[in-house]
Amino acid sequence: MGRLLRLQLLHLSLNSFSGKFPSNISHCTQLRVLNVISNELTGSIPDQLGSLLKLTHLWLQGNHLPGKIPEWIGNFSSLYSIALGDNNLQGRIPNQLGRLTSLGNFLVSSNNLSGMVHSSIYNISSIHIFSVTDNQLRGELPQNAGITLPNLEVFAGGVNKFTGTIPASLSNASRLRLLDFAENGLTGKLPAESLGRLKWLSRVNFDDNSLESGKAGDLTSLSFLANCTNLEVLSFSRIHLGGELPESIANLSTKLRIFTMGGNLIYGPLPTSIGNLVNLTNLGMEQNHIGGSLPDVIGKLYTLEGLYLNLNIFSGPIPYSMGNLTLVTRLFMEGNRFEGSIPPSLGNCQNLLILTLSSNKLDGTIPKEVLGLSSLSISLSMHVSKFFEWFPTR
Structure with missing residues (x-):
């Protein structure tokens, strides 16, 4: 395959290819799309692939690749989409990836990555899908994330060790559809008023964090989410919410399918307005x-x-x-x-x-x-x- 010197697109996804990743693909220097998603490939990502400087799509997701994310990926100046999720990758996310100024998709979920996400990655304004779910990543989410990542559509970092507060600036990412940081160590209050400005928001999940105070009035801010008319999933379980469920939940999107608030400190009756959420x-x-x-x-x-x-x-x-x-x-x-x-x-x-x-x-x-x-x-x-x-x- 390494002799196909004019090869530009290689799609081998959803097969059962196994063995180590063939390093001689490095001779295919015209390659723009390398797609081996969902196979049985093993062995670390060979350094020889660093010669594929014209790559726009590097899709290695769903294999059994160990080792670290190579630093040389930061040299792929035309790279638009990187999908390395569902492998056995470990170590830090290289700071060099912050040089990928054309990056639109950044998916490294379900690995064993650790350390902090470098600020330069949060500054890649072209990113619209950012998914680092199910790793061991830590650090605080930048408070200006919605400003430096204005094109976000998916912002997902659940099942990690992130701390700090939820950035209220996310209201500036007007295209945001999915926001999921469940199972972290986030603190502070839910910025419901800011989230209520996101008219395309369809999924919000902050389950299992240390948010809110457990006091009366925590739930009054739910009324702001009535502006999110495309909301389908609202998950606020086990985040120390207190107070009564307001009748204003009747104004939540009728598209709402999943509504979970278990394991909190909610008291009072279940409002009769729950009957308005007819698509649950x-x-x-x-x-x-x-x-x-x-x-x-x-x-x-x-x-x-x-x-x-x-x-x-x-x-x-x-x-x-x-x-x-x-x-x-x-x-x-x-x-x-x-x-x-x-x-x-x-x-x-x-x-x-x-x-x-x-x-x-x-x-x-x-x-x-x-x-x-x-x-x-x-x-x-x-x-x-x-x-x-x-x-x-x-």
């Missing part, structure tokens, strides 16, 4: 202090597949309207104070796989309509006197 597929409110009756409007969320209400202080009966959730597969309601009997309408949930009702105050019998769900796994706690009444032949 997953609603996660577990491990909070949300109480009162579960509103009947929950039955209007016809597209729900997962409902997580466990470990709260809900009381009163389980709404009969939950039988309308015919697509639901996971229904977690344990660890509350639900009373009365299990509504037979749950038998309409033909896709239900998991139903957990343990540690409540339920009584009566399990309806035959529910027992008839052949794929269902039920977890309940019960009074001993009720056991043989519920399972007389089992």
Whole structure:
């Protein structure tokens, strides 16, 4: 292959090529696109490839390449897209990559990279996809990130060791669609007012950080996100949010599919306005202090597949309207104070796989309509006197 001296495009992705990366490709000095994504290649990236100075796309993602990211990649002045994710790369991201002034895509996720991202990389204004998720990277996110990276569409650094606050300047990156820094050590407040200016924002995930104060009023800023009319994913679980869920969640985008706020310090009732979010597929409110009756409007969320209400202080009966959730597969309601009997309408949930009702105050019998769900796994706690009444032949 190294004899193909006029070769410009090499696409070998999604195959089962194995062995070490062939260094003689370095003779193909006219090469512009090198694409071997999703193969079984091993061995470190050969230094000989440093001669491919006309490369615009270097796609090595999804192999088994160990070693470090070569510093000589910084010499590829025409490089537009670099994809090195899902390998076994380690060490630091070379500072030399900051010289790639034409770079648009920077994807190095799912490796074992460490150290800090050099400020020169955050200054490459042409970048629109920045993904370093699932590494061991540390340091603070630059507060002017939205100014130095004005063309950002994807800004993803989840599952790392980033610290500091979320840059409010991200509101200047008007094209931003995906913002994901879950599972880091970020602190401070959610800049919801700034994020609310991003009209194309579709996914926000800050799960598992040390944000907010756990005090009343933390959730009032959610109203700013109503301006994000393309929002599909909103994940703020386990970030120390406190206060009551405001009725203004009714104004969140009707495109919202995933809405998770589990493991916080939220109290008060679940607002009836939750019924406006008609396209939800997953609603996660577990491990909070949300109480009162579960509103009947929950039955209007016809597209729900997962409902997580466990470990709260809900009381009163389980709404009969939950039988309308015919697509639901996971229904977690344990660890509350639900009373009365299990509504037979749950038998309409033909896709239900998991139903957990343990540690409540339920009584009566399990309806035959529910027992008839052949794929269902039920977890309940019960009074001993009720056991043989519920399972007389089992």
